[in-house]
Amino acid sequence: MRQKSNASVAVLVLLAAVASWAAEDPTGDAYFRVSLRDLTITAGTLPVSGAQEEFRWRALPMRDALAPSVVLAGDGEAYVELSALDSAWQLRTGTAIVARAPAGRALAGYLFLPNEHMDGLVKLAFEISASKASEDAKRPFLAAKKSRYEQLLARNLPGAALFRRRAFEARTALGERPQPPRQDARPGRAWGRDEVLDTYDLLSGGRALSENLQLDRVIAVAADDEASIDTATIGGITVQDMDWAPLIAGATPRLDELARCIPADQHALFFSSFTAMTELLDEADANGTPIVELLETRSEDAGTTQRYQRQLCLELSELARTFGPHVVRSIAMTGSDPYLRTGADVAVLFEASSPVALMTFIGAKYQTALQAGGGAERVAGTLDGAAYSGVVAPGRRVCSYLASFGDVVVVTNSVVQLRRIGAAIAGKERALRALPEYVFFRARYPLIDGESAAFLILSDATIRRW
Numbered sequence: 001m002r003q004k005s006n007a008s009v010a011v012l013v014l015l016a017a018v019a020s021w022a023a024e025d026p027t028g029d030a031y032f033r034v035s036l037r038d039l040t041i042t043a044g045t046l047p048v049s050g051a052q053e054e055f056r057w058r059a060l061p062m063r064d065a066l067a068p069s070v071v072l073a074g075d076g077e078a079y080v081e082l083s084a085l086d087s088a089w090q091l092r093t094g095t096a097i098v099a100r101a102p103a104g105r106a107l108a109g110y111l112f113l114p115n116e117h118m119d120g121l122v123k124l125a126f127e128i129s130a131s132k133a134s135e136d137a138k139r140p141f142l143a144a145k146k147s148r149y150e151q152l153l154a155r156n157l158p159g160a161a162l163f164r165r166r167a168f169e170a171r172t173a174l175g176e177r178p179q180p181p182r183q184d185a186r187p188g189r190a191w192g193r194d195e196v197l198d199t200y201d202l203l204s205g206g207r208a209l210s211e212n213l214q215l216d217r218v219i220a221v222a223a224d225d226e227a228s229i230d231t232a233t234i235g236g237i238t239v240q241d242m243d244w245a246p247l248i249a250g251a252t253p254r255l256d257e258l259a260r261c262i263p264a265d266q267h268a269l270f271f272s273s274f275t276a277m278t279e280l281l282d283e284a285d286a287n288g289t290p291i292v293e294l295l296e297t298r299s300e301d302a303g304t305t306q307r308y309q310r311q312l313c314l315e316l317s318e319l320a321r322t323f324g325p326h327v328v329r330s331i332a333m334t335g336s337d338p339y340l341r342t343g344a345d346v347a348v349l350f351e352a353s354s355p356v357a358l359m360t361f362i363g364a365k366y367q368t369a370l371q372a373g374g375g376a377e378r379v380a381g382t383l384d385g386a387a388y389s390g391v392v393a394p395g396r397r398v399c400s401y402l403a404s405f406g407d408v409v410v411v412t413n414s415v416v417q418l419r420r421i422g423a424a425i426a427g428k429e430r431a432l433r434a435l436p437e438y439v440f441f442r443a444r445y446p447l448i449d450g451e452s453a454a455f456l457i458l459s460d461a462t463i464r465r466w
Contacts, residue, residue: 030103033081033137034128035096039111044124047116066118067151068095072109076101079144080111098141099128106130139174146170158342241460244436253443256455258332258349259433261408263420265461267338268432271331272452274324278317280453304340312400313365313391314348314411322361327354336417338466345414347421355404362402362411366391369398383419384426435459 036046070078078099101107107128112121149167153160171177256270271277309315319328330351337344352358369376369391376393379401390401399413405425412418423429432438441457 028103029076029100030105030130030133031135031137031141032078032099032101032107032128032132033096033134033140034132039097040127040129042108042125042127044122046124047113047122066114066121068114069112070097070099070109071112072099072101072107074101074105074108076107077145078107078109079141079148081140081144082147096140097126097128098137098144100141103133104130142170142174146174236464242437244440248436248439248443251439251443253439254447255433255439255442256332256447257330257351258408259438260431261349261405261410261421261425262332262334262432263424264430264432264435264459265465266334266336266420266432267458267462268456269333270455270457272447272449272454273330274320274328276453277331278320308340308346308413311396311398311413312346312348312411313369313398314362314400315365319361323358327357328352334417334421336414336420345412345417347410347412347414347417349421350409350411352407352409355407355409358409359402359404362409363389366400366402369393369400374398381415383415384422384428386418386422388415388418432457432459435461 068080068082070080072078076099078097078101081096081098097111099107107130109126111124111126113124114120115122146167149163149170153163153167157163256272258270259268262268271280328350332349333346334349335344335346340346350358366378366389370378374393374397376391376398378389379392380387380389382388383403386403386405388401388403390399392399396413401412401415401418403410403418403422405422408425410418410421412421420429424431437459438457442455445455446452447455
């Protein structure tokens with residue numbers, strides 16, 4: 001009897017091991033699918049579904065904000081599995097939590113659901129026993145993961161590259177063929193605004209730039225399974241350069257002094273004086289915000305100007321009050337790419353009547369940044385014989401380099417930018433001032449003291465490089 005009993009125990013242990021192995025992934029993960037009605041709630045109460053239906057249409061504008069979500073208190077990931085008919089304002093009893101976590105461990109975490117009045121979220125604490133793991137839960141988990149990241153991608157939120165990658169991984173694990181994401185070209189826009197947007201694009205030149213750069217063109221996906229190609233075989237822009245020479249014959253416009261300092265393939269914004277710059281910035285703050293809100297898919301103030309001024313240790317309004325036109329004759333701003341909102345290299349150039357006074361002022365701001373803590377450290381060096389100094393903090397919250405080239409003072413967040421500007425000044429790299437198209441547009445829009453506010457130019461070389 002003892003031998004038979006021991007054999008029975010061995011069989012039971014073996015069956016338990018097989019059952020446990022079947023619920024695990026080869027990587028050692030286990031998968032769970034637990035409906036809300038079977039979920040062990042340790043804190044909080046599930047919202048009343050009937051009340052949610054009453055507020056269904058009220059919740060429509062808050063659909064994305066009221067989306068259910070799950071946070072695990074440990075390793076793993078979890079999602080709320082919603083059927084095709086479910087939504088943020090209507091949770092059915094069949095709604096479930098799907099999760100992936102290390103095998104053999106119970107799950108605990110928090111579930112966020114829309115409240116009964118559909119004007120906020122409620123927080124529930126829950127637990128899931130390790131015994132509820134099931135191999136059958138793997139596909140529902142992958143499907144919910146794919147759906148979640150495709151939804152985030154369609155909302156045009158920051159992090160699109162990560163969302164696209166996660167959706168691709170889920171599709172691949174499900175054995176599905178990757179598809180181009182369905183992304184709304186103008187998410188979050190109010191109805192009836194298209195006509196206004198089209199008019200603004202047409203009058204501002206945005207439409208022409210968008211069409212030339214093919215910004216709205218959907219990237220084609222190959223029909224075959226070949227996913228990789230040699231990048232050396234990809235052709236660039238093949239449109240022939242425009243011949244500007246006949247258009248500037250005999251033209252002798254007054255040119256921006258700082259145009260000799262900016263590389264030809266970078267965008268540039270010129271201000272004829274400190275007064276012109278401050279007046280334009282004030283005008284943009286007062287009247288430009290409605291246009292920005294109309295064009296931006298996310299209309300909140302990103303604080304871009306303040307972020308770069310803090311990074312460069314350069315408060316332009318304070319500088320204007322301290323020195324103004326007595327020290328600075330003209331100003332220019334430039335950079336190598338247009339992605340200012342997410343982070344780009346920028347440079348501010350000053351044509352100074354007293355470079356020493358200006359550099360002393362900026363040096364004092366560097367000292368303030370060093371004393372503020374945060375790990376900021378002083379840096380110094382030379383680039384092609386030109387000395388620079390600066391201050392840099394971890395994470396580049398503060399990152400500023402300062403150099404002078406005669407009467408030109410440069411403040412930038414990039415050593416590469418500093419090197420290129422120095423090369424343009426030394427004549428080792430073609431400067432914007434040498435471009436015929438720059439001369440053409442300066443003749444079209446003359447530089448007149450007291451009348452010219454600002455002059456922005458995107459050269460053909462800039463557009464081609466972008």
